[in-house]
Amino acid sequence: MLFHDLILNQEKPIYEQIMEHIQYAIQNNLVTPDSKLPSTRELAHVLGVSRNTVIQAYENLEAENMIQTKKGRGTFITGNAFLQRKPEIQKEPDWRVDWNSKANTYALQAEKMDIIKNEIPWSKDLISFKSISPDGELFDLEEFKRSFLYRLSVEGNKILNYGYARGYLPLIEYLKEYMAEKGVSGEQKDILITNGFTEGFEMMVEAFTNPGDYVLCENPTHNTALRIMHLHGVKVIGVPMGKDGLNVDEMERLLQRYPIRFIYVIPSYHNPTGIVIGEKKRTKIYECCRFHGVPIIEDGFTEELLYGSSHVMPIASFDRVGNGVIYIGSFSKILFPGLRIGWIMGDKRVISLLESVKRCKNIHTSSIDQGILYEYLQSNALERQMKRMRKSYKERFEWAKDCVEEYMDPDYIWGDGGLHLYVGLKKVPARKLLKACYEKKVIFMPGDVFSLDQSGDQALRLGLSRVTIEEIAKGISIIGECQQKLL
Ligand SMILES: Cc1ncc(COP(=O)(O)O)c(C=O)c1O
Numbered sequence: 001m002l003f004h005d006l007i008l009n010q011e012k013p014i015y016e017q018i019m020e021h022i023q024y025a026i027q028n029n030l031v032t033p034d035s036k037l038p039s040t041r042e043l044a045h046v047l048g049v050s051r052n053t054v055i056q057a058y059e060n061l062e063a064e065n066m067i068q069t070k071k072g073r074g075t076f077i078t079g080n081a082f083l084q085r086k087p088e089i090q091k092e093p094d095w096r097v098d099w100n101s102k103a104n105t106y107a108l109q110a111e112k113m114d115i116i117k118n119e120i121p122w123s124k125d126l127i128s129f130k131s132i133s134p135d136g137e138l139f140d141l142e143e144f145k146r147s148f149l150y151r152l153s154v155e156g157n158k159i160l161n162y163g164y165a166r167g168y169l170p171l172i173e174y175l176k177e178y179m180a181e182k183g184v185s186g187e188q189k190d191i192l193i194t195n196g197f198t199e200g201f202e203m204m205v206e207a208f209t210n211p212g213d214y215v216l217c218e219n220p221t222h223n224t225a226l227r228i229m230h231l232h233g234v235k236v237i238g239v240p241m242g243k244d245g246l247n248v249d250e251m252e253r254l255l256q257r258y259p260i261r262f263i264y265v266i267p268s269y270h271n272p273t274g275i276v277i278g279e280k281k282r283t284k285i286y287e288c289c290r291f292h293g294v295p296i297i298e299d300g301f302t303e304e305l306l307y308g309s310s311h312v313m314p315i316a317s318f319d320r321v322g323n324g325v326i327y328i329g330s331f332s333k334i335l336f337p338g339l340r341i342g343w344i345m346g347d348k349r350v351i352s353l354l355e356s357v358k359r360c361k362n363i364h365t366s367s368i369d370q371g372i373l374y375e376y377l378q379s380n381a382l383e384r385q386m387k388r389m390r391k392s393y394k395e396r397f398e399w400a401k402d403c404v405e406e407y408m409d410p411d412y413i414w415g416d417g418g419l420h421l422y423v424g425l426k427k428v429p430a431r432k433l434l435k436a437c438y439e440k441k442v443i444f445m446p447g448d449v450f451s452l453d454q455s456g457d458q459a460l461r462l463g464l465s466r467v468t469i470e471e472i473a474k475g476i477s478i479i480g481e482c483q484q485k486l487l
Helices: 014-027 040-047 051-063 079-083 105-112 141-160 169-181 196-208 223-231 248-257 279-292 348-362 367-378 381-407 430-439 469-486
Strands: 067-070 074-077 189-194 214-219 235-242 260-265 296-299 325-330 342-347 410-414 420-425 459-463
Touching: 014 040, 014 051, 040 051, 051 067, 105 223, 141 367, 141 381, 169 189, 169 325, 169 342, 169 367, 189 196, 189 348, 196 223, 196 260, 196 296, 196 325, 196 342, 196 348, 214 223, 214 248, 223 235, 235 248, 248 260, 248 279, 260 279, 279 296, 342 348, 367 381, 381 410, 381 420, 381 469, 430 459, 430 469
Parallel strands: 214 235, 214 260, 260 296, 296 325
Antiparallel strands: 067 074, 189 342, 325 342, 410 420, 420 459
16 A cells, blocks of 8 residues: 555545555455555654654554554554445446457457367367367376486576577577477578467567468468468468368469468478378479479478378478478477477578567566476477377277278378278268267267368368267268268
8 A cells, every 4th residue: 555645635634644545545445355455654654743643543444453463563554444345435337448348350360260268179079089188197206207307406496597589508409409300400490489370470470571472382281370370461362272281282382373461381280181101292382382482381290290201301301401381399289288388490580570579478488487398308208209109099090091991981091000090981971970969969070170161061170189089980870871871
């Protein structure tokens, strides 16, 4: 409670003015029960009056049970003081602002496109094939706890202070090596740590497009990336997909036809189709974009999963001394999405610009989170977790594929592994099928969520990472029954 604004006058005794000031604060909710008052000595000093005057004011209020002095602790407003308040004479109507009318197009559009708000919500009684977030049962919590305590004791209070916009340096160094192991040269390149892929991609769109610019991507593609591009006013053009990935001839035609700012691709375990583009096609995509001078943003979000094959070289690895490929990685699927940590590796100038953008957005990604992650990675826990994940997801993936073949009548099944399957439906709109399945307590992601045109209307994505083997069989058989009925 402030006494600086108590201007004393000659008209009333001073102790009365002090009492009125405190009573006014109680009457108008400027204090709460148990608010502490300054000591009589302090207040006398602030107001430039004798201590006895303040003591008199406090004693009078205490006699009225409005304040209470607790020995050795100070003087406090009582709860009773609030019961004694006079009823407000003239109650103003509540202040209501129409925030909806004040919201800008960005916010309104973001809400309109928000699939969490607009699609069927998850509930316990559903078999849900909606999610592709990792199975938390596979996390190594003990190692995580150890990493937290160890990093905190090594770094001490430093790690709780502001850090570098580019990220936690040991993690950046680790990632340079990690990328080198993937075959991506760090020459003339830098790394910036981001709050997951999502922030990294949004920063790329913010920094390298203007509203009205053309951007190319696979169709269908990651819904969040689509939303980000649309919300920034970018004109998004889709390259159709086949079972081996995007159609390169069509991509080339579009590159010739439009002034494209960049192309966004997910070469491994593409979301939503699960397709892994082969090496020859990767080379073609790279060569074609290079020829047309159109940079590539490569999303490597789950390329480590690798069920059947050995490591497939990222497109960024073809760009040994060039600077046309920007690689965005994420620990959301292979480790913990809740940490929100990803990274961008690219040309030094790109990273320098993004460093400034990052500083404007949120200064830097949480240092303690980066520190824990670094420690976790150092301990080889990633490799151990990857082994558990590969085994568990592979089992679910192969089982789900068998179930789709057995129970459904698919037009096509896409997916080379990963956390999901993409199923084409014969003549049945996915939305209609979803409605029927929801009545039987099964849900999935309809293909239109990922698509730029009608091509996803007769397709669905089955997320497999959060369902058990039993749920997979039961859920897919229900989808199959509903499909039969609608055919
Ligand atoms: C294609 C794709 N990229 C990246 C991500 C990860 O995003 P983030 O790192 O922001 O959690 C996802 C998550 O679903 C995704 O589907």
